[in-house]
Amino acid sequence: RDFTIMIAGDDPVLLQQTGQKIIDAMRGVKGVRDPRINGDLQRPEIIIKPRFDLAADLGVSVASLSQTVRIATIGDIPQNLAKFSLSDRQVPIRVSLVEAARRDLATLENLPVPTSAGVSVPLKAVADISFGQGPSTIRRYNQSRRLVLECDIEGVPQGEAVKAIMNLPEVTNLPMGVRRVEVGDQEFQAELVQNFALAVLSGTLMVFAVMVLLYKRAFQPITNLGALPLALGGAMLALLITGYEVSMPVFIGILMLFGIVAKNSILLVDFAIEEIRLGTDRLSALMEAGHKRAQPIVMTTVAMIAGMLPVALGVGADTSFRAPMAIAVIGGLITSTVLTLVIVPAGFT
Secondary structure (H helix, E strand, O other), rough: EEEEEEEEEEEHHHHHHHHHHHHHHHHOOOOOEEEEOOOOOEEEEEEEEEHHHHHHHHHHOOOOOOOHHHHOOOOOOOHHOOEEEEOOOEEEEEOOOOOOOOHHHHHHHOOEEEEOOOOEHHHHOOOEEEEEEEEEOOOOOOOOEEEEEEEOOOOOHHHHHHHHHHHHHHHHHHOOEEEEOOOOOHHHHHHHHHHHHHHHHHHHHHHHHHHHHHHOHHHHHHHHOOOHHHHHHHHHHHHHHHHHOOOOOHHHHHHHHHHHHHHHHHHHHHHHHHHHHHOOOOHHHHHHHHHHHHHHHHHHHEEEHHHHHHHHHOOOOHHHHHHHHHHHHHHHHHHHHHHHHHHHHHHOO
């Protein structure tokens, strides 16, 4: 579903109560639809609570008690069942109470339980018997009981709704013994952001290393890298104007943007350095670089924007996935192209 949160703890009663409180609070969040606990529905079950003091006095062991109840309700285990022999196979004979008798408390209460003395006592003498409800499966995460809370999100950006849910007092102030576990989309999103940051850092360092080898100095590459934040600001501004959220395609577009913006600044700085080596003063070299390199920088930007326009306008299939990437690239290209011709020369001086 659109949003999933998992909580875990060792106290199943407290965990269930906490999960229900969070679900009730989620119903008041704008855009949240049908919040519920994901898991098995409560199934009818027979609850038998042994009276250990009386059972010990009468010589009734837990094993004999459980065996009596098991055989009467679901039958004995296959290894202990009698077999009906046929010519080609053996058919297990499972003996149990009929369905109607299992729903009669009087029948269950009078089941004979063997004692160590060789006699039997009724089940009600050594245990309390009642009907109740419980899960058919106990679900755990890292050996702790867990609950998965889910909901759909409609009418509002998913990031806005998720932030509102995570800021609920019932979520931020979990009781002692209950903790929140990062799984599902939250785990994927956190991993995505972490890996993206690692990719950006690695890519930036690789670009820096290559430029240091080319320029044989460290200061000019730092000037070139100063243009990278220009692309990030333009991409975020374009997403804000169009109303798109930051997603994986946007991260891909930003990575691509960094390469293009670095290329533009390299064209500018490299030309200026060559002019300075030929004896031109710094200001004149920068002015000449701006005149001579502006055209290829603008040409590549226009070509990239033209190539991204169909995707940004929603032409083709799966536009909801690709459109944010195109819009981020176009916004970053526009701001970086305009500001690179101003910021990079200023940084160079």
